[in-house]
Amino acid sequence: MHCIAWSSEFPSSTELILWRVSCVAMIVIPGMVTMMLGFGLIGDASERYFGWLIILASIIVGLLILCAWLYIAGRIATLVIALTTLRSLPPAAFTNVDWTTFFPHI
Template identity: 30%
Template sequence: MWIWRISSVFIAAYPVLNILLTVAGNTWNHYSDITGTVLAIFLLVALVVYPICRLFLLILSFTTLRSLPPSAFVDVNWSNYIPHL
């Protein structure tokens, strides 16, 4: 459960953080060299962590199919919900 949550948050937050850091780096680039270093470190870490998080989500989606509750196999009576069927 925690692996799924952490991976999902990272995958959702990474593009936003990347855009914010890129804009900040372009804005503050003439002030110091530290922003370029921070951007490079963030990019290198993200290039390693992002595929791992995607792989975790893919693996977890298939492993949860092994232990479905019995209610997942109950047939839906569609005629109750859509009367013309």
């Protein structure tokens, strides 16, 4: 949903880059978490590789914690950027719309 504004105008190039990075993070991180949890469940079925499973589980837990913080930061960044871009709207945002030409009245 947030990627709809991918090619929109932003007040600065920094906000544009931050918006795009946040949108990509909000798409990629849930998929990564799902894959990591899936690999963790597959790994639990095997008893032969118990030593490797402990290492794999600690890596997965570390990545999940990191991903959670990145996801939260991405969400906060998109909210802040969405509200701060209201300070410099394009001139077309201030034109009056004649809604009666779009929706017929009875």
